[in-house]
Amino acid sequence: MKECIFCKIANGYLKTDFIFEDENFVVFKDLNPQAPVHLLLVPKQHIVSINDVDDENKKFLANSFVTIKHVSQKLGFDKTGYRTVINTGKDSGQEVQHIHFHILAGRKLGWPPG
Numbered sequence: 001m002k003e004c005i006f007c008k009i010a011n012g013y014l015k016t017d018f019i020f021e022d023e024n025f026v027v028f029k030d031l032n033p034q035a036p037v038h039l040l041l042v043p044k045q046h047i048v049s050i051n052d053v054d055d056e057n058k059k060f061l062a063n064s065f066v067t068i069k070h071v072s073q074k075l076g077f078d079k080t081g082y083r084t085v086i087n088t089g090k091d092s093g094q095e096v097q098h099i100h101f102h103i104l105a106g107r108k109l110g111w112p113p114g
């Protein structure tokens with residue numbers, strides 16, 4: 001996906017500091033943080049949204065939970081708590097059409113979200 005910003009970041013075509021990287025995922029800071037910690041977990045493979053999860057990509061996407069757990073322990077917010085969010089489609093306000101987890105931590109997070 002030539003014009004996809006997260007494909008470019010995740011595959012090393014735009015210089016970005018990664019908090020975590022393996023063969024499937026990268027984790028980096030959100031450009032416009034909504035909490036003291038606001039990270040994005042992005043797969044290297046271009047998948048638009050949860051609507052595009054299938055029998056093939058579900059195998060590695062399931063590992064995103066292990067990666068989130070690992071990063072939360074590495075940065076220490078596993079103890080204080082955090083929120084993970086995936087926006088999907090128009091009503092959610094999904095801006096970037098490449099599936100990603102938001103990982104938010106470092107303050108009390110309100111509920112329900114806006």
Ligand code: 5GP
Pocket residue numbers: 005028029030031032033040086087093094095096097
């Ligand atoms: P969405 O609304 O699609 O769920 O979230 C997209 C997120 O990506 C937003 O929080 C936005 O700040 C972040 N973002 C968009 N472009 C960039 C970028 O080039 N670099 C980084 N680090 N974050 C980005």
Ligand code: ZN
Pocket residue numbers: 001004005006007008045046047097098
């Ligand atoms: Zn992409």
